[in-house]
Amino acid sequence: MAGKPQPVRVLYCAVCSLPAEYCEFGPDFEKCKPWLVQNAPELYPDLVRDATAKEADRVADQLNATGISFGSGDGATASSAPKEEVKRLPGGKVKKKEKLEVIIEKVTRNKRKCITTVKGLELFGVKLSDASKKLGKKFATGASVVKGPTEKDQIDVQGDIFYDIVEFITDTWPDVPESAIFFIEDGRKVPAV
Template sequence: MAEKPQPVRVLYCGVCGLPAEYCEFGPDFEKCKPWLVQNAPDLYPDLLKDANANEADKVSDQLQSTSIAVGTASSGSSSTSKPEEVKRLPGGKIKKKEKQEVIIEKVVRNKRKSITTVKGLELFGVKLSDASKKLGKKFATGASVVKGPTEKEQIDVQGDISYDIVEFITETWPDVPEAAIFFIEDGKKVPAA
């Protein structure tokens, strides 16, 4: 009688859940690499070489940074500069700081009706719900806080109030300088001043 075949043992990746042989075709191969180097070095020998080279680079970078730090400390510099904290996005890209500016845009709908949107007041410490109430009362129209296309909150005011809004904003909220207010006209940002 023939021998019973033994079941095949498959090593599944602890990061993506795919069999380890298929990690390179999965969506998170970069995240899987450290796990593969540690748990399945025979499947991807190139990764093992890269990992050793990366570790050597990290050690040399650490040695250089400590020697630079020791060199600056021994040079007699008493002022300590705090490194600027940089926010990084998930892909490793650096997040840009938001400019403190108020952007006013008039959007025409149904041929003659228009909506004026005000973006960026929250960057100056203005509570948007209070600002929308004040704008609605001042211009005798409807105003509400809505999420814009970039998932940021903005104030939508019914009607074209762009003629008087700059003066109203600078008088009501003195923290907002007139130089920080811009209009969007024909797709271009134009200073209000």
């Protein structure tokens, strides 16, 4: 008779929190690779082999880019070079940086009623709940923070305040320049200036 079965020890990745053997199927395999090379080399022997070759090439490229020669004794290291982080979406596409702009759009419903939407104020450090209260008080109308079609928060203001809102935004929040405010007219983005 065999003894009591022992529990299986599972090594979890510190980056993606999946078991180490499943990291290659996870969302951040590129970020997991350095951790796997260091902590689970037996699971990915190809990574270890590739990492040593790539590491040597990367260090040489960094040294050449910063102007440090291999024989210099100035004590500078390759880690002192600034590393630019690139955001990647699933599938490997590079994520674009968000533009700092406020977009104002008028949506007509039921032929007479209008809703003015304001998107992008949060990029300038404006708290959207406070902004909706101020807009509601200024224009004596209802204003609320809602999720837009792209799952980002936006402010919906009842009524047609399309052209009056630009002056109010620039006066209330001086961090928002007038050149960063755009209208959506007939499906085109038009500067508010």
